[in-house]
Amino acid sequence: MTAYDEERLAKLIRSLPPAPAGWVRAAQELPFARREIDEIVARAEADAAFRERLIADLEGALAAEGYERDRAVIAALRARLTSA
Amino acid sequence: MASTLTDGQLVARCRAGDESAWHELVERFSRYVYAIATQAFRLPEADAEDVFQEVFARAYQHLDKLRDDSAVRPWLAQLTRRLCIDRLRASARERPAAEEELFLTEADDTVAMLDEALTLHEALAAAPGHCREILDRFFARDESYKTIGEALDLPAGTIASRISRCLARLRSFLEGRSDGSEPSGVR
Numbered sequence: 001m002t003a004y005d006e007e008r009l010a011k012l013i014r015s016l017p018p019a020p021a022g023w024v025r026a027a028q029e030l031p032f033a034r035r036e037i038d039e040i041v042a043r044a045e046a047d048a049a050f051r052e053r054l055i056a057d058l059e060g061a062l063a064a065e066g067y068e069r070d071r072a073v074i075a076a077l078r079a080r081l082t083s084a
Numbered sequence: 085m086a087s088t089l090t091d092g093q094l095v096a097r098c099r100a101g102d103e104s105a106w107h108e109l110v111e112r113f114s115r116y117v118y119a120i121a122t123q124a125f126r127l128p129e130a131d132a133e134d135v136f137q138e139v140f141a142r143a144y145q146h147l148d149k150l151r152d153d154s155a156v157r158p159w160l161a162q163l164t165r166r167l168c169i170d171r172l173r174a175s176a177r178e179r180p181a182a183e184e185e186l187f188l189t190e191a192d193d194t195v196a197m198l199d200e201a202l203t204l205h206e207a208l209a210a211a212p213g214h215c216r217e218i219l220d221r222f223f224a225r226d227e228s229y230k231t232i233g234e235a236l237d238l239p240a241g242t243i244a245s246r247i248s249r250c251l252a253r254l255r256s257f258l259e260g261r262s263d264g265s266e267p268s269g270v271r
Contacts, residue, residue: 004258006251012201013208013223019118023133027110027140031103075137079145 026072033073040067041080054081092154099147110140113157115224116202117164124194125168131175135167142167157202161195207258214238215250222247 018024040062044051053061058078059069067073089097089105094112097105117139121132142163143156150159169188208216214236221227221235222243233240 004255006248006255009204009251009254010223012197012204013219015123015198015201016115016119016205017224017226019114019136020133023118023136024110024114027114027137028107030141030144031101031106071133072137072141075134076141076144078138079141 026070030072030076033070033076036067037073037076037080040077044081051081090154091156092152095147095150095153095156098144099153106144109143109156113160113202115205116157116198117160119198119201120161120164120195121168124191124198125165125172127168127171131171135164135171138167139164157199161199165191165195204258208254211250211254211257214246215253218243218246219250219254 040054044054050061050065053064054077058074058081062074062077063069089108091112094105094109098109114136117136118132121127121135122129127135139160143160150156168191205220208219211219217236218232221232222229227235229240229243232238232243238246
């Protein structure tokens with residue numbers, strides 16, 4: 001970083017507004033959701049049909065099984081299922 | 085409040101299962117990931133939220149695969165970039181190849197600018213007095229003089245001059261540093 005003028009500093013500060021608080025909180029709570037995520041992954045590993053349903057329609061399959069459709073949990077599950 | 089841990093130290097603590105370190109890691113990089121998705125790749129909010137959550141979910145899942153703990157920032161940027169591109173390609177917003185190349189070049193330029201902005205954001209932590217709070221509230225949070233004055237218990241009429249003074253101080257602080265390449269998290 002070199003040659004600052006105040007206009008450039010202002011532009012740079014302005015370019016990083018806070019992410020929505022709910023998004024940040026959900027991502028921060030991932031460790032607490034871990035037990036539920038582990039449980040779903042373990043079930044998917046033991047039950048091929050459940051795994052197929054999750055891969056075909058993750059959100060729909062979770063809803064059908066009565067799991068809460070939390071975006072952070074869904075994202076974490078997607079990451080786990082695609083890396084498994 | 086932000087700690088004095090370097091990125092590398094923070095990643096090491098996350099890997100050891102320190103949940104407060106994970107909280108801080110998300111806090112430290114949330115603006116950056118959000119800005120890449122919404123400004124560089126111009127994703128709509130719903131898609132940006134999915135990408136945002138997936139970036140941190142993958143980071144949480146694969147933190148142990150990071151070879152250099154201090155490289156978490158470029159790693160997150162690359163991960164966000166890749167997930168944004170996947171999202172765009174999977175959507176109806178797919179473009180002809182030449183147009184996509186141009187779009188990606190522009191997006192990468194914006195990511196470079198955001199990278200500089202994050203370095204500046206971290207440097208703000210070392211700025212004197214209320215400067216970090218005032219500059220962040222005014223420019224990044226788009227708060228009025230009145231709101232800032234109330235929040236910081238300062239007369240609203242003095243906010244404009246404080247902003248100007250803080251920008252000048254920040255400028256001399258940055259120009260007075262030997263270089264601008266300190267790792268993020270050094271405060």
